[in-house]
Amino acid sequence: MLGEFSNALDNAEKTPQRLVSAVLSAWETQGTTGATARNLAALAHIPVSSIYHHFGDMEHLLQAAQDDALQAANRWCYRQVELVHGARAKGPAALGSLLAAIIDDWCETQRTLAFAFRQSQLMALRDLQHRPTRAHWSAAWRSLWQRICGHLDLADVALATAWFFEGAIALHLLRWRRPVDRAALEELCHGWADWLDGHLAGPSPWFDGARDAAAALAAAQRLAPAETNAASIAAAAARTIERHGIVGLTHRAVAAEAGVTLGVVSHRYRTSADLLNAAFEAIYCRMVPTEETREPKPMPRQEATDLLQNAYARRENALGLEELSVATARDPAFAGFAAQLRYLRGRSSGPYFQAILGEERSISAIDAAIFSAFLSGRGNACLHEDWPATAADVSPLLARLNRTRAVVG
Template sequence: MATAPEDGMKHPRTTNERLIDATLDAWQFGGGATISVRSLCASTNIQVSSLYHHFGSLEQLLVSAQEHAIDAAEAWCTRQIGLLADDAMPPAALGALLAGLIDDWCHDERRLAFAWRECHLNAVKQATFIPLAGRWTKLWSGFWAELCERLGIAGHAITTARFFAGESGFHLVPWNRQIDRAALGETCTGWSAWLCGQVSPPSPWRDRARALAGAGLVLPPLRDDVAERIAATAGAIVERSGVAGLTYRAVAVDAGLTLGVVSHKFRTGADLLAAAFDALYRRAATRTADELADLPAMQPEAVSHELAEMVVGEFAGSLGLDELLLACARNPALRPFGGHLRYLRGRTSGHYLAALLGPAKPTHHIDAAIFSSFLIGVTGVYCFVQDREERIAGAEAEIARVIAALTGG
């Protein structure tokens, strides 16, 4: 371990360190769409030529920043394991431990948490980042393998890593600090119950959050074909360029409409963003109400296959929802959307869960949310697999594993 200089003064940060720090800050506060060579150099007061001298390209700087973040996350994982007693703990201890780790990660290591999310978004768009995304997955798989072994549930390490990946993404979104933390505890307790073959116990804090979040966001009605066209275009822009790229002018250009038409249909920026959110949500939830109603009549294997196809088949709208989730995590003004994403999710996945479990094991909305977090974690692992059938087969196996745990199979 390096020691501080004898005079107690810290060494000045190198150019490399300053640029990496600026990149990590940009991922946390602005998102990947806001990063450019000029913006990073301006924020660090470093010459553009110096960035190219040290890193060769912006892409290599982003790669180096990811490597730095992964190394720091590995150190965090090592510290967390070191804080635990060496003695084995009962499986029931998982819920409280999981909630504490998610909360600490999302608040104490917020910059690293955003770097992880941005790595996955980049990996979908650029093959350069796929190995880095693989390193993140391997890091969390190893971390949960160690913790689950201590809890006597080593066979549930992979599924728990998937749940952690999904739930920690939602916990990045600040909505109501006290309610968020209480609801997180209930959700993680529910996951622990799943691994013991039981559905989640009652969740009064999450019930309260759902009621408040539902009252806090009213999506504007899409009145006609032009409004639908604008909403779909707005969603596509968010998916491609993030919330920062969603402007009236960008929507008008991409939709082939005049600026006046767009501003007439959606009077405020909040209305336009709400329309984009609604379009992205409807794209991601590709099954109609009638199709969902048919699920109970299907065989569990067919339900699992259809669900895997929906989750990792085409990723329709999923990138845009990821962008929106991170935007809500960064911007307090988007708090109503954050509450909606955190507490009103899981309607589609809840139908699939009920069909997979059957009437003998009734579920509640918290179980649907737990399943939603797990499926998002699965998506994050398989979205880089090029072969569609391989993706679907992998997701099916993951779904089968968690359903077996919940049913005691």
């Protein structure tokens, strides 16, 4: 009898952690749609009432899961610093492979935590009360790279590296072809190190090959001009995701948003997967204009530099892209989108970066992708932490990349 009582106490003590683990698992495998009381109770093998007994409500359970993930992420960061401590390597040449190894470790061995981080981003974009938790994640990345960059004698670009890291982990969480993705990540990180050493990124055959494949996939998925009705429905599906998340994407909801009948939507997009594909394509095309529709807009260097003050996405656009990215990272069925999101980044920010550098230095596709990843991390600081973005944020980076002439101050 005493043994049964002891087991009951033990199970009671474990129940909160089982629920937290269920939330983290749901965020990784199902997203917001899986974080319901009934589903989480089933995953934890406990009654639904236990959620309210231990946490009061679902909101407190979700916050407990975020807190648990943050603590684990901070422990992981501490381990990375410990493992690097004592190494003789210094300077930019030491950073490239190390940066790639840390990003890969986070996205592969800590994948559950990686999805918890992305979920914090979605939560903060949808409800401002979650911004403090999202800010704690950024603080963890800044602390990690302040310590590592300090050890490598790169303290002046620690913040810039933390921003690049945040943008790069979002890309590397997207799986397309594992060996190619890992090789391309190495090139991307070595390109960042090259920048810190005063020159643009070196050759990137893996990244360039993947980019060509991604461009072919994008062309194959693009809607034909004659499919005006389909494009209209796809745009309505994209707006539905932005307003209600993936869970709110139904044929009926899209029909109401598009102002057409349910039959019209169902005829054009027969399954939920078809509708989701169309919505994602619409979001992607709006965020990253195609080569055919994007008109180059040359601008003077100083004008491009001045625009750094407001170079981040609006909250509604960031939300759509985040929903697209997280769902694509989670579902292998969207590998084609993963390739596009990974390797076509920088098509809009590339010309902008070219203008900042000047015509005498020609950037490559991977340079544009590096700049895009950096701006993504910096933009998150602006969105979630009210970071007062100015051109001076980029000064240490440009000072290293552009040693031979005056740099923005």
